[in-house]
Amino acid sequence: xxxxxxxxLLDFEKPLVELEQRLxxxxxxxxxxxETDLSAQIASLxxxxxxxxxxxxxxxxxxxxxxxxRHPLRPYTLDYIDALTDGFVELHGDRTAGDDPAxxxxxxxxxxxxxxxxxxxxxxxxxxxxxxxxxxxxxxFGMPNPEGYRKALRLMKMAAKFGKPVVTLLDTPGAYxxxxxxxxxxxxxxxxxxxxxxxxxxxxxxxxxxxxxSGGALGIGVGDRILMLENxxxxxxxxxxxxxxxxxxxxxKEEAARALKLTAxxxxxxxxxxxxxxxPIGGAHRDPATAFRNVGRAVARALNELVRLSPPELLDxxxxxxxxxGAYQVTGDGATQGGANVRVNL
Amino acid sequence: xSWFKRKKAGILTDRRxxxxxxxxxxxKCPECNEILNRRVLxxxxxxxxxxxxxxxxxxxxxxxxxxDDGVYQVYDENLYALDPLDFTDRKPYAARLTEAQRKTGLNxxxxxxxxxxxxxxxxxxxxxxxxxxxxxxxxxxxxxxxxIKRAVAEQVPLLVISQSGGxxxxxxxxxxxQMAKTSANLTRLDALGLPYISLMTHPTTGGVTASFAxxxxxxxxxxxxxxxxxxxxxxxxxxxxxxxPGFQRAEFxxxxxxxxxxxDRRSLRETIIHLLDLVLEPARR
Numbered sequence: 144x145x146x147x148x149x150x151x152l153l154d155f156e157k158p159l160v161e162l163e164q165r166l167x168x169x170x171x172x173x174x175x176x177x178e179t180d181l182s183a184q185i186a187s188l189x190x191x192x193x194x195x196x197x198x199x200x201x202x203x204x205x206x207x208x209x210x211x212x213r214h215p216l217r218p219y220t221l222d223y224i225d226a227l228t229d230g231f232v233e234l235h236g237d238r239t240a241g242d243d244p245a246x247x248x249x250x251x252x253x254x255x256x257x258x259x260x261x262x263x264x265x266x267x268x269x270x271x272x273x274x275x276x277x278x279x280x281x282x283x284f285g286m287p288n289p290e291g292y293r294k295a296l297r298l299m300k301m302a303a304k305f306g307k308p309v310v311t312l313l314d315t316p317g318a319y320x321x322x323x324x325x326x327x328x329x330x331x332x333x334x335x336x337x338x339x340x341x342x343x344x345x346x347x348x349x350x351x352x353x354x355x356x357s358g359g360a361l362g363i364g365v366g367d368r369i370l371m372l373e374n375x376x377x378x379x380x381x382x383x384x385x386x387x388x389x390x391x392x393x394x395x396k397e398e399a400a401r402a403l404k405l406t407a408x409x410x411x412x413x414x415x416x417x418x419x420x421x422x423p424i425g426g427a428h429r430d431p432a433t434a435f436r437n438v439g440r441a442v443a444r445a446l447n448e449l450v451r452l453s454p455p456e457l458l459d460x461x462x463x464x465x466x467x468x469g470a471y472q473v474t475g476d477g478a479t480q481g482g483a484n485v486r487v488n489l
Numbered sequence: 490x491s492w493f494k495r496k497k498a499g500i501l502t503d504r505r506x507x508x509x510x511x512x513x514x515x516x517k518c519p520e521c522n523e524i525l526n527r528r529v530l531x532x533x534x535x536x537x538x539x540x541x542x543x544x545x546x547x548x549x550x551x552x553x554x555x556x557d558d559g560v561y562q563v564y565d566e567n568l569y570a571l572d573p574l575d576f577t578d579r580k581p582y583a584a585r586l587t588e589a590q591r592k593t594g595l596n597x598x599x600x601x602x603x604x605x606x607x608x609x610x611x612x613x614x615x616x617x618x619x620x621x622x623x624x625x626x627x628x629x630x631x632x633x634x635x636x637i638k639r640a641v642a643e644q645v646p647l648l649v650i651s652q653s654g655g656x657x658x659x660x661x662x663x664x665x666x667q668m669a670k671t672s673a674n675l676t677r678l679d680a681l682g683l684p685y686i687s688l689m690t691h692p693t694t695g696g697v698t699a700s701f702a703x704x705x706x707x708x709x710x711x712x713x714x715x716x717x718x719x720x721x722x723x724x725x726x727x728x729x730x731x732x733x734p735g736f737q738r739a740e741f742x743x744x745x746x747x748x749x750x751x752x753d754r755r756s757l758r759e760t761i762i763h764l765l766d767l768v769l770e771p772a773r774r
Contacts, residue, residue, distance in 0.1 A: 320719030320727045325737060328747050330698035330718035334672060338704050341673035342680075357656075358668060358699040358718070365669050379656045379665040379696070384723075389578035389658060403661045404574045413573060415662045465673045466634065468666040469627030470573035 153210050156425070159199055162192050200424050203374070205409075206400040209382060211374040212353045213316075216428040218435070219285075220247060220269030220312045223352065226435035227442070228253050228267060234298055236290075240327060243291030245283045245319070246363070247271045248298040253310065253442070260443025263450075266302035268295045268363055269312030269352070285354075286319035289332035292362045296336050299343055308346040308446055311363045316381060318359030333362040340365035341465070342458060346449035348442055350420070351375045351407075352427075367461050368445040369415070371407040372434070373422040377415070378405035414467060418445075518542055534754045543691065543711045543754055548600040548615035551650050555613070555758050561604030565635050569596055570628045574661050582659035585621060593619045597628040598653065601636040606648075607762030609769060612640035615650035616697070624657035625697055630667025633701060637674040646684045646765060651702040654720075655695015668700035675704050684768045686761060688752075689716050689739070707764055708748045710739035711757075716748075 152160055166188045173181040203211070211217070224231050228251035236242040248268035255261045270287065273279035295311075302309045318329055340347060340363075347366030355364070355377030371377060380388075385403060386395035404410070407419040420441045423430035449457065514527040520542035530537070534554055535544040546554070553559045576582040590596065598620040602613050614636035616623045625633075633649060640647040656664040678685055687705030689698070692715035699718050702708075710716060717737040725732055735741050742748045752760045 318718065320723045322724060322728055322732065322736070325717050325719065325724065326741075326745050328703075328745065330716075331703040331747050333699040333718070334668075334701070334703040337669050337672035337700055338675060338679075341669070342676040357665060358696055361665055361668060362699075365673065377665075378662050379660075380658055385578075385658055395578075399578070402574065402576050402578060403658070404576075405661060409574075410662055413661075413663055415666055462673050462677070465666065465670045468670055469630055469663055470571045470660070471627045471631055472569050472571055473567050474569060475567040 151215050153207070153214070155199055155203075155207055155210075159192070159195050159425075162188070162195060166192055196424055200426075204397070204401070205376075205404075205406050206382065206397040208374045208406050209354075209376050209400050211426040211428075212372075212376050214426060214428045215274070217353055218427050218431045219274075220271045220314060220352070222431065223269070223312055223350075223435060223438060224251060224267055226431070227439045228265070231267070234301075235294070237293035237297055239290070239293060241288075241290045243288050243294060244281055245271060245285055245287040245315070246291035246295055248295060250307070253446070254439070255443040255446065258436070258439040258443035260447050263446070264305075264307050265310050265446075266298050266307050267310045267312070268298055270315040270360075270363070272314060272353075283319055285315045286317055287315065287359060287362070288319050288321070288324045289327045289329050292318075292329075292332035292336050295363050296332075296339055299340065299347075303343050303345050306345060308348065308450065309343065309366070310348045310350070310442060310446075311366065313349065313351045313355045313360045313364050313375075313377070314353035315356055315359045316354050317356040317384075318362065330358075333358045336362045337365055341461060344454035344458065346446060346452070346457060347461075348445045348449070350438060350442065351377050351416070352438070354381075356381050365461075365465070367449050367457060367464070368417050370418045370420050370438075370441050370445065371410065371416045372420050372427060372438070373407055374426050375407060376400075376405040377407075377410055378403045413470070519544075534757070536754050541712065541753070543713065545618055545652070545691065546754075547619065548595075548617050548650070551615045552600075552602050552604075552613065554754075555606055555648075555761065556602070556604040557606060557608065561602040561613075563600060563602045564639070565601055565632050566596060568628050568631055570626055570660075572659075573627070573663055574659070576659040576661070578659075585659070589620050593617065595620050597632070598623045598625065598657075599629040599632040601632050601639075603639060603643075603645075606758065607765060609762070609765045610643065610645045611648055611765070612636045612643070612645055613648045613650070616652040618652045618654075618692070621657065623651075623653035623697075624655060624664070625653060625667050626657035626660040626664045627667065629653075629657075630664075630670050633667075633671045634674050637671065637678055640683060640685075641674075641677045641681060644681060644683060646686065646769070647678055648686045648688065648761065649701055649705075650688045650690060651693040651697050652690045653693055653695070653697035653702075655697055665696065668696045671701040672704060675701060684765065686764060688757070689748075690714050692716070694718065694720055703747070705749075707750075709750055709752050709760070710742065710748050711754055712739060712751050714739045716742050 231251035233249040253265045270285045272285035273282040349366040351371040382396040382400040385399035410416045423433040427434035518537040521540035689710040
């Protein structure tokens with residue numbers, strides 16, 4: 144779906160797309176004129192395309208991955224819901240102030256049997272971005288207001304009531320920093336979700352599918368398994384805001400992306416996530432079907448493991464998981480201890 | 490404030506251990522510009538006796554103010570930050586840490602203690618804004634978590650005094666996860682039916698507000714404290730207009746339903762004792 148949309152090309156994709164276009168032209172020429180045989184040239188060009196593709200995507204910088212995570216054609220929450228579930232019923236509203244289109248949620252049948260799992264009812268909840276000017280504005284670019292978090296919490300409690308697992312999909316540039324959001328308690332809404340998700344007595348599988356910015360992402364991100372797509376990013380702040388605060392300029396976003404260690408391969412080393420879900424080469428937007436299948440398999444596997452646990456086992460393991468997060472050192476007797484992922488590098 | 494009965498006027502804390510205040514030190518109140526003797530300020534819990542401006546207090550000053558007879562035991566003073574991301578902006582994080590430790594004499598931006606307040610044994614954690622803006626990284630998250638765990642283990646109440654710009658950028662996602670870690674541990678205290686008092690002081694923003702600070706059974710704040718999720722500058726840029734006066738101040742939060750009470754620091758100790766008495770019944774003293 145992306146190959147034809149040159150206007151969405153990322154800078155580092157351009158040489159590849161140019162080469163692909165030459166290949167297409169040559170194939171067209173070859174097909175049109177039966178007299179000439181270009182198969183040798185085509186084969187060599189195909190080889191060069193593959194080499195270039197591999198060299199670009201094997202060596203992506205962190206900032207390039209951030210760009211892929213934000214690609215306007217990247218699959219969003221509703222695309223995953225459409226591909227991985229049947230009979231999705233979207234459930235609206237927080238029953239207090241309104242309905243926030245920046246977070247969607249509802250019940251659906253997860254088609255686990257396609258992915259070596261079981262078909263089962265799940266509560267699926269995720270940040271939702273828009274695809275065009277109007278829908279982007281409507282969905283506030285995937286930046287929730289407190290109503291979004293409170294709707295998510297309402298649906299999670301419903302899932303617990305009916306004994307259904309929860310699957311959350313994270314894709315937000317952050318909670319909306321607006322005046323009304325503050326008036327209606329953005330901080331309280333996020334805090335409440337962290338607290339309630341920590342004690343929700345049903346399995347929670349979290350998938351970071353695009354952007355995972357700050358408390359706005361974590362507000363639906365506490366769970367038993369944290370999965371993350373290969374080109375997604377997840378951190379305490381966006382590279383732009385980090386640049387603006389620490390460098391006092393918006394120009395250091397690439398440096399900030401590097402410093403924040405915000406990619407899936409960084410985060411698995413620090414035990415912030417449990418599993419990297421591979422993307423098709425070039426990113427999920429180049430081959431969404433493959434991305435859907437990979438996410439489907441990873442979610443099915445996680446659910447298979449989690450549904451066997453009793454609620455107390457589930458909650459003890461969930462608490463222990465977050466207890467281990469962090470890196471610090473304990474001095475005194477010279478011993479260093481603490482979380483499982485403590486690294487001493489002073 | 491009407492639901493807190495003031496039992497005694499004035500300061501209740503014994504200040505014998507604070508007579509290290511040098512004489513003849515004069516401080517200008519940033520609010521009313523009055524020139525005050527530091528001694529006078531200390532005797533008023535660092536609150537300007539003329540205009541009521543609450544000057545920032547350190548974790549140590551809160552412990553001294555709140556615990557019975559100023560007696561308490563400090564825990565976890567052997568925790569130090571690492572630099573797990575090898576983070577460098579205009580300055581390496583490791584250098585920022587060393588500098589903050591040298592300047593403040595603190596290990597990191599939070600400390601924890603146990604003692605009694607009004608005869609009630611209680612676990613207390615307090616933050617220090619002077620240490621990298623009171624930002625929460627792994628050490629702060631661990632110190633708050635351990636304070637919660639001590640309350641759970643001893644089955645006593647918890648008090649957390651917040652003062653923070655939010656999660657610490659230099660530890661990336663690990664800082665973010667401290668929000669989940671602290672909030673998750675609070676569920677265990679909640680399950681035991683033990684009270685958690687959260688006091689938000691100036692300023693409390695970002696990931697600290699959006700985790701343990703907002704999760705008190707009792708959410709208290711000091712007068713005029715800035716409390717919010719997004720910083721005022723970011724909001725101003727987002728909406729493209731000036732913010733109304735008093736926006737994100739404690740009084741604004743109480744008006745919008747997010748605080749139980751705004752408490753003058755000079756009556757903080759008795760307010761806490763009163764709440765603990767009401768919930769736990771008066772302790773035998």
